[in-house]
Amino acid sequence: MHIVVCIKQVPDSAQIRVHPVTNTIMRQGVPAIINPYDLFALEEALRLKDKYGGTVTVITMGPPQAEAALRKALSFGADDAILITDRAFAGADTLATSFALASAIRQIQKNMPVDMVFTGKQTIDGDTAQVGPGVAKRLDMQLLTYVSKIVSVKAEASEIVVERRAEGGVQLLKTSLPCLVTVLEGNNQMRFASMPNMFRAARHPLKVWDKDAAGIEDITKIGLKGSPTVVSKVFAPTPKSERAEMIEVESGDPRDVAITVLSKMFTRFPVVEKEIAKRA
Amino acid sequence: MSEKFDVIVVGAGPSGNAAAYTMAKAGLNVLQLERGESAGSKNVQGAILYADALEKIIPDFRDDAPLERHIIEQRMWVLDDDSFVGTHYRSDAFNKEPFNRYTIIRAQFDKWFSGKVQEAGALVICETTVTDLLRDEGNRVVGVQVDRDGGSIYADVVILADGVNSLLAKKAEFHPELEPKNVALAVKEIHFLPQEVLQERFNIGEEEGVVIELFGKITQGMMGTGFLYTNKESIAVGVGCMLSDFKEQKTTPYALLEEMKNHPSIKPLLAGGEMKEYTAHLIPEGGYKAIPKIYGDGWMIVGDSGMFVNAVHREGSNLAMTTGRIAAETVIDLIKAGKPMSAANLEVYRSKLDDSFVMKDLKKYQEMPEIFHENRQFFTTYPELVNRSAHTMLHVDGVDKKTKEREIFSSFRQKRSLFGLMGDAYKLWRAFR
Numbered sequence: 001m002h003i004v005v006c007i008k009q010v011p012d013s014a015q016i017r018v019h020p021v022t023n024t025i026m027r028q029g030v031p032a033i034i035n036p037y038d039l040f041a042l043e044e045a046l047r048l049k050d051k052y053g054g055t056v057t058v059i060t061m062g063p064p065q066a067e068a069a070l071r072k073a074l075s076f077g078a079d080d081a082i083l084i085t086d087r088a089f090a091g092a093d094t095l096a097t098s099f100a101l102a103s104a105i106r107q108i109q110k111n112m113p114v115d116m117v118f119t120g121k122q123t124i125d126g127d128t129a130q131v132g133p134g135v136a137k138r139l140d141m142q143l144l145t146y147v148s149k150i151v152s153v154k155a156e157a158s159e160i161v162v163e164r165r166a167e168g169g170v171q172l173l174k175t176s177l178p179c180l181v182t183v184l185e186g187n188n189q190m191r192f193a194s195m196p197n198m199f200r201a202a203r204h205p206l207k208v209w210d211k212d213a214a215g216i217e218d219i220t221k222i223g224l225k226g227s228p229t230v231v232s233k234v235f236a237p238t239p240k241s242e243r244a245e246m247i248e249v250e251s252g253d254p255r256d257v258a259i260t261v262l263s264k265m266f267t268r269f270p271v272v273e274k275e276i277a278k279r280a
Numbered sequence: 281m282s283e284k285f286d287v288i289v290v291g292a293g294p295s296g297n298a299a300a301y302t303m304a305k306a307g308l309n310v311l312q313l314e315r316g317e318s319a320g321s322k323n324v325q326g327a328i329l330y331a332d333a334l335e336k337i338i339p340d341f342r343d344d345a346p347l348e349r350h351i352i353e354q355r356m357w358v359l360d361d362d363s364f365v366g367t368h369y370r371s372d373a374f375n376k377e378p379f380n381r382y383t384i385i386r387a388q389f390d391k392w393f394s395g396k397v398q399e400a401g402a403l404v405i406c407e408t409t410v411t412d413l414l415r416d417e418g419n420r421v422v423g424v425q426v427d428r429d430g431g432s433i434y435a436d437v438v439i440l441a442d443g444v445n446s447l448l449a450k451k452a453e454f455h456p457e458l459e460p461k462n463v464a465l466a467v468k469e470i471h472f473l474p475q476e477v478l479q480e481r482f483n484i485g486e487e488e489g490v491v492i493e494l495f496g497k498i499t500q501g502m503m504g505t506g507f508l509y510t511n512k513e514s515i516a517v518g519v520g521c522m523l524s525d526f527k528e529q530k531t532t533p534y535a536l537l538e539e540m541k542n543h544p545s546i547k548p549l550l551a552g553g554e555m556k557e558y559t560a561h562l563i564p565e566g567g568y569k570a571i572p573k574i575y576g577d578g579w580m581i582v583g584d585s586g587m588f589v590n591a592v593h594r595e596g597s598n599l600a601m602t603t604g605r606i607a608a609e610t611v612i613d614l615i616k617a618g619k620p621m622s623a624a625n626l627e628v629y630r631s632k633l634d635d636s637f638v639m640k641d642l643k644k645y646q647e648m649p650e651i652f653h654e655n656r657q658f659f660t661t662y663p664e665l666v667n668r669s670a671h672t673m674l675h676v677d678g679v680d681k682k683t684k685e686r687e688i689f690s691s692f693r694q695k696r697s698l699f700g701l702m703g704d705a706y707k708l709w710r711a712f713r
Contacts, residue, residue, distance in 0.1 A: 031317070194429035198405050199283060 001054030001155050003045040004105055005078070005118045006135070007038040009062050009069040010125040018236040034069045037120025039190045041183035044150055045118050046077045046191065052153060054115075055079045057108060061089060061100055067206060075193040075201035082108070086210040091224030094126070098134025099221045104214040105139060115155065117180040121146055132182040142179035148186045153177075285311040287611055288424055288435040289402075290410045290448060292319035294597045295583025296441030297393040298337050298604030304402035306612045311433065312402050313426065315409040315442075319397075320390025324561035325597060326468065326509055326516055328491065329384045333598035337605050338396060342378065346388040348511040349489030350379035353482075357545070359496035360667035364545045375488070383489050383509045383516070413438060413452050413579070420622075421452075421578030437621040438579045439607055441600075444562045446585035454581065455572030460527055461653060462566030464504060464591070466520025467533040469541075471553030475513045481549060482510055492549075493594070494519070496663030498540045502529055503652050503659060506540050507594070508549065515550060517541060520563060522653070533560060565591040568639070568646035575626040580607045590641050592648060592712075599638050606632050648711040655707055661695050662704075 011030045018026070034042075045056045058073040060066050061084040070081035084104050092100065108114060117139070122129035129145070136143035148170070149163040155177070164171040165184055193201070216222055247264060249257045266273035289300045292314035300312040316322035328351070334341050353370035374380065398404050414423035414432060423434035442448050444463065449455050473481075482490045494506030504521030519537050526533065541550060564570070564587040571588075574581040582588075583600035590599060610629040611621070619625050633639050652658060669688040673681070692701060 031321075192428065195408070195426055195431040195433070198408060198428065199403075202403055202405055 001048065001052055001115050001153070002112050003048060003054065003056050003116045003118060004108060004114050005038070005042045005045050005056060005058045005073070006101055006131070007042065007058055007060050007069055007073060007120075008035045008123050008125075009033070009060065009066040010035045010123055013124045032065065032068065034072060035120050035123045035125075037122060037124070037183060037185065039120075040186050040188060041118040041120050041181070042073055042076060042078065043188045043190050044181075044183055044186070045116075047188065048116075048150065048153060049077070052155065055112065057082065059084060059101070059104055059108070061085070061092075061097060061104075070206060071201045071204070074204050075198050076191060077193070077197055080207070081204065082207040082209055084209045084214050086214075088211050088219055088223045091227060092222060093227035093229035094128050094130035094134060095228060096222050096224075096226035098131050098138060099226060100211075100214060100216060101131065102135045102138035103216050104209060105135065107209075107213070107215045113178075115177045116153075116160070117141065117178075119180070119182050121182045121184050129182070132180060136180035139178075139180070142175040142177075143182075144173060144175060144179060145182045146184050147181050148184045150181070282423075282432050282434055283311070284423075284434040285309045285403075286435060286615065287311070287437050287439060288313065288433060289439045289441055290424065291441035291443060291583070291585075292316070292390065292394055292397075292404065292406070293323050293441060293443060293583060293600065294390075294393070295585075295588075295600035295604035296439070297390070297397050298333075298601040299439050299441060299582055299608040300402045300404070300604075301337060301393075301397045301400050302605050302608035303611060304397060304400035306608075307401075308612065308615065310402035311435065312397060312404045313408050313410055313424070314394075314404065314406045316406060318391060318406050319394030319404065320387045323386050323390055324466075324468065324559045325386045326507055326518065326594070327384050327386050327389075327597070328509065328594065329382045329389065330595065330598040331378065331380050331382065333601040333605075335378075337601060345392050346384065348383040348385060349484075349487055350374065351381040351383065351491050352484065352488045353490045355490065355492040357492060357494050357496075358663045358666055359494060359498050359543060359545065360664050361497055362544050363667045363671065364494075364496070365666050365670050381491075383491075383511050385511060410442070410448055413448065415578075419577065421576070436578070436615075437611055437626075439604075439611075440579060440581045440585050441583050441604060442585055444564045444584040446581070449572070449581060449585055452579075454576070454579070458562075458564070459566070459570075460524035461522060462564065462570045462587070462649075463523045464520040464563040464565045465523045465526055465533055465560065466518055466563055467537050467558070467560045468516055468518030469537065469555050469559075470511070470514045470516050470557040471550050472514045472556050473553045477552065478510060478513060478515065484510065494540070494546075495659075496667075497660065498536075498543060499659055500529065500531060500536065500539075501656055501660045502526065502531065502536075503656070505594075508546065514556070515553060517546070517550060522565065523562070524653075534558075563591070563596065564589050565649065567591070567649045568642040569649075571642070574633075575623060575629050577623045578621050580610070580626060580629055582607045588638060588642070590645065592645050593641070595641070602636060602638055603633060606636065644713070645711065651707050651711045655704065657696065657700075657704065658708070665692055665695060 009032045012033045015030050049056050056078045057080045058078045059082045060069055064085055067083055070083055074081050119132035133143055144162055146165050147162045148165045151161040153160045158177045161174045164173050249260050286309040287303055289296045289312040300310050304310045352374040355366055355368045357364040357366035409427045410424045411427050412425040413421050416422050421438050425432055440449055489510045492508040498506050499521050502521035502525035506519035509516045519540050564584050566587050574586045582603040588599040588603050589596040607629050614625050672684050672688055
């Protein structure tokens with residue numbers, strides 16, 4: 001069984017701030033992390049490997065610094081890692097990204113057939129959830145999105161059963177391999193790497209693929225050229241200027257407190273007063 | 281199938297990086313372990329980089345190291361509650377390359393340094409905490425145990441560069457628990473300001489920087505000092521006092537810093553800035569007398585873990601790098617000579633340090649911690665007297681200067697008595713000689 005896990009290195013959104021004047025994202029000093037959903041996907045893949053055996057290959061498309069993300073994935077137990085990096089990929093939107101990833105996965109398939117592709121349900125920097133489905137479509141794979149749990153995989157029967165979180169409940173779905181699974185934050189937690197795996201990750205000869213190695217000939221399909229999405233403007237939501245107000249009440253009598261608070265509220269929101277009066 | 285290296289360096293701060301780089305460069309098989317997410321993610325410093333120590337390790341570091349500003353002006357302020365008396369030393373000689381001191385941002389600098397260590401050929405593994413030292417039957421250190429499965433790793437020698445609160449050294453009984461009177465607790469904030477505003481405010485050019493050392497009432501009677509450094513587009517401002525004093529006085533470090541920032545002489549320097557970072561760190565300031573044993577069978581201690589900080593001159597990272605380099609050179613020489621890493625052979629490290637500025641400087645100020653611990657007037661009474669004297673002389677009010685001088689002298693005598701004054705002068709001389 002061969003599982004390819006697509007990961008992305010993203011800025012830790014918990015630490016990102018918007019510049020108060022220019023409205024641009026301030027990336028300086030913001031640590032890069034593996035997209036958290038991708039970690040759930042990787043852990044699911046590693047669990048399947050523990051259970052059924054097989055190979056886990058991680059790939060990422062990104063700048064050379066994304067090597068750190070791949071090495072980390074190797075330390076968790078991935079068998080191989082490929083960094084897909086080329087200046088020609090710069091400025092890619094989800095369409096161009098899924099084209100490049102699908103192309104790279106086809107190259108991987110030439111050496112070893114791929115049974116499953118795992119991705120996170122979305123990245124925390126783009127939040128589109130489009131790349132996984134885009135890759136599935138291009139590779140003509142079955143697509144399972146929002147998967148919270150992989151119940152079983154039967155490689156010989158070419159069959160996978162998963163739990164998918166849907167509106168109003170959980171779906172139990174079965175489909176055939178090869179398939180692409182986008183993984184939700186689930187019940188799993190990324191394992192703690194062993195020391196031998198840390199050594200292996202640090203020494204592993206990383207494969208670095210440019211666009212040619214990734215099997216891409218048509219450069220109008222990648223990078224900025226292959227991206228119909230245009231970011232015309234970035235702006236921060238206007239911060240709420242209203243502040244909490246301290247209400248002074250002269251006596252500590254609960255009745256006085258209630259009257260003061262209610263009268264304040266009614267002056268501020270006459271609709272509330274009207275509505276209450278109507279119901280009374 | 282445990283791994284075996286020539287040497288394991290624990291920690292990726294200045295001392296650990298200096299040691300690992302020097303040894304890897306010499307062709308040794310080096311493993312460096314760091315508990316932080318990356319080199320520098322746990323490190324805190326003011327931060328001033330003294331070029332000399334790094335130059336001796338990476339001569340061309342200026343080519344690509346992330347440096348903020350080179351220092352062209354040093355201010356020393358002695359503060360009373362709402363004033364200061366100070367000296368400024370500014371020289372164009374500081375503008376001649378190669379520059380001598382720089383402000384740096386440690387997170388960036390340490391990442392750069394670690395990159396150099398890896399380029400030199402050392403294996404650097406982060407997010408891995410060394411929990412114990414491995415020993416053989418003869419109690420010789422033969423490796424380390426880390427907090428991961430399969431975490432026994434072996435080496436001929438282990439260099440402990442794991443910082444001020446070296447739990448490892450404590451556990452190994454190389455030195456006892458740190459005493460509150462031997463460590464300072466420093467807090468620091470980084471305030472961002474547009475580059476042009478900063479340069480105008482401090483009267484400096486694009487690459488130039490200013491250091492302000494603060495001393496006196498700002499530490500509220502505790503033994504300590506404050507500082508303010510200019511980075512490229514931010515100001516680092518902080519204050520540190522002995523941990524024992526914080527404990528006794530029940531002052532919180534952040535409240536102390538908050539008050540310092542509100543001092544009328546400091547507040548305008550920070551005006552309009554946006555605070556972006558808040559850090560705290562322990563600084564080993566016990567001085568020469570608090571230095572533990574720094575070598576033994578199969579191990580050495582470098583950097584903060586060995587108390588190598590010159591609190592008077594605010595030197596620490598340069599001592600760290602120097603001890604790291606000298607420890608590394610000791611190992612290299614022994615390996616070349618085919619000698620074992622026994623305590624007897626590693627003694628060279630200590631004697632080389634004794635001959636270097638590291639031990640000479642620390643020895644020079646060995647009496648200082650105790651003298652200052654016992655004589656708080658240096659942090660309260662004198663700053664106050666000096667400031668009031670300046671005020672008396674400069675305030676024009678029809679009183680003649682002779683009378684003013686008498687007033688000043690008698691204010692000194694009142695506060696400290698003639699005997700006290702002479703005693704203090706002697707103590708100061710002892711502390712600094």
